[in-house]
Amino acid sequence: xxxxxxxxxxxxxxxxxxxxxxxxxxxxxxxxxxxxxxxxxxxxxxxxxxxxxxxxxxxxxxxxxxxxxxxxxxxxxxxxxxxxxxxxxxxxxxxxxxxxxxxxxxxxxxxxxxxxxxxxxxxxxxxxxxxxxxxxxxxxxxxxxxxxxxxxxxxxxxxxxxxxxxxxxxxxxxxxxx
Numbered sequence: 001x002x003x004x005x006x007x008x009x010x011x012x013x014x015x016x017x018x019x020x021x022x023x024x025x026x027x028x029x030x031x032x033x034x035x036x037x038x039x040x041x042x043x044x045x046x047x048x049x050x051x052x053x054x055x056x057x058x059x060x061x062x063x064x065x066x067x068x069x070x071x072x073x074x075x076x077x078x079x080x081x082x083x084x085x086x087x088x089x090x091x092x093x094x095x096x097x098x099x100x101x102x103x104x105x106x107x108x109x110x111x112x113x114x115x116x117x118x119x120x121x122x123x124x125x126x127x128x129x130x131x132x133x134x135x136x137x138x139x140x141x142x143x144x145x146x147x148x149x150x151x152x153x154x155x156x157x158x159x160x161x162x163x164x165x166x167x168x169x170x171x172x173x174x175x176x177x178x
Contacts, residue, residue: 025043030044031043032044032139061135073131078131085148121134138150
């Protein structure tokens with residue numbers, strides 16, 4: 001498998017991610033999506049952390065405003081609606097299954113971890129379990145890859161097209177937005 005073309009994080013980017021998370025970032029192998037100001041929004045995380053822990057969530061949503069937006073959707077019962085959409089629309093189900101396979105292929109480029117073999121994130125390919133993970137995948141992969149992640153982003157109050165960082169680009173001035 002080929003490794004996805006994620007930019008290796010700089011120390012400044014890891015500091016931003018750690019600040020976003022409120023803890024030291026672990027296992028970050030790349031910046032998978034960015035805010036329009038250049039700050040990280042989604043990181044790609046190694047499938048096995050440095051301490052040996054298997055970590056299936058390859059695409060990890062770090063942007064605080066995006067995380068709050070997904071938490072709000074989860075609290076307002078959007079997940080059952082999206083689960084019904086998955087159950088009732090064959091094209092959504094087929095797209096979600098394809099998203100699951102794409103997720104696994106992306107992660108495979110960073111190593112084989114038998115404990116998480118076949119496990120992607122967010123409930124894929126048959127359930128809607130975590131909108132944070134699904135939105136992270138949708139942002140990293142781009143529109144049209146993860147239909148449930150795309151729908152969660154469309155329904156949220158946050159948009160990747162406008163900066164909602166506390167200090168937009170403060171730590172990353174001069175970096176290219178992606």
